[in-house]
Structure formats: structure tokens, C-alpha cells
Amino acid sequence: MKINALTIKAKSLLNAIVTPVTLKNTFDGKYIKTNGIWDTGATNSVITRSSACQLGLVPTGRTIVNGVHGAKEVNSYFINITLNNNNITLDVVVTECEELSSNKDIGMLIGMDIITTGDFSITNYNEHTTMSFRTPSIQTIDFVRGMKEGVNVVKDKIPGRNDPCPCGSGKKYKHCCGNK
Structure with missing residues (x-):
């Protein structure tokens, strides 16, 4: 993929x-x-x-x-x-x-x-607009979950093969979403 x-x-x-x-x-x-x-x-x-x-x-x-x-x-x-x-x-x-x-x-x-062919986000941090679009969709962007759990909402980079999968499954990325 x-x-x-x-x-x-x-x-x-x-x-x-x-x-x-x-x-x-x-x-x-x-x-x-x-x-x-x-x-x-x-x-x-x-x-x-x-x-x-x-x-x-x-x-x-x-x-x-x-x-x-x-x-x-x-x-x-x-x-x-x-x-x-x-x-x-x-x-x-x-x-x-x-x-x-x-x-x-x-x-x-x-x-x-x-x-809807991918992931789309708009942020306005420090009064600077950033729009990002990625295809195909590889993870959920959830601001509420990030606030509740005190975690980064979106990682700054695509995870490495041995990193935890950002989908929250608990599996390594290479055995989960990185294997598609």
C-alpha cells in the first residue's frame, strides 16, 4: 500500500x-x-x-x-x-x-x-492554518480521545514497522495497519 x-x-x-x-x-x-x-x-x-x-x-x-x-x-x-x-x-x-x-x-x-478517499484535517494553531490530506486512510484522527487520554491526536510521522499501531489495537504497526 x-x-x-x-x-x-x-x-x-x-x-x-x-x-x-x-x-x-x-x-x-x-x-x-x-x-x-x-x-x-x-x-x-x-x-x-x-x-x-x-x-x-x-x-x-x-x-x-x-x-x-x-x-x-x-x-x-x-x-x-x-x-x-x-x-x-x-x-x-x-x-x-x-x-x-x-x-x-x-x-x-x-x-x-x-x-473521503483519505484523511483530511484542518488546524489553526497559533493563527496559522494547516490543511493536510492523506490517501488512503491509515488511522483515525480523534481530538476527543486525545484530550481524554492525554495522548497526541496524530503522530508527526508515519509509524515505523515496530512501533505500536496508531489505530489503538495494541499490535505492532507491521502486523496491523502497516500490513495492508
């Missing part, structure tokens, strides 16, 4: 998490580099109409989406997305949306269909 992760760190509090992404037309290989805004309130990921046009995407179908302005029928597309660390690449079905920014620098919205 190969574990991939990405982290962004800001020197201030962020009210939006935006990261570079590469979007690729899976049929002809054409790609664009743009930004994706992470949205845990969105069930599925979406691509802007301008990004779909730049990629020359042909709709794979139409679907009804429910957004803040009600239900609407929109195009759906099959694309390949690579997140900014160039290690996490996913094939996903996305729906089309209007522009997400006035200058068109945000070409897609990263929804829960992508976020």
Missing part, C-alpha cells in the same frame, strides 16, 4: 482552502493547471464551464444537482485530477458549474467524493 499526502501551511488564518491541481481529459490527454477549492459541504466535485471548455471535454451525460440556488440539470464529465503534490491522482466523474472565482483562477471544486 503506497501512502501519499499533501500539506499546505499558511502564515495566517484561511477562510478557504485552495490548492493547485492538474486536470486532464482522459480521452485525449490534454491537461490544464488550475486551482481547486476544497469544500466539505459539497457531496461531489465540480469543474467550471471554462475549465471544461479549455480541456475540450465532451459530456458523458447530464444530471440533476442540488446547490444553494436549487436543483439544476448540468453536464457531467469523466476527468483525471492530480493534486499539487503530483502523487495523488484520481479518475472522477464531475459535474459542470458556473465560475468559482471572478478571474477564473479556480477551475474546480474538490468535494467529498475525493476527500
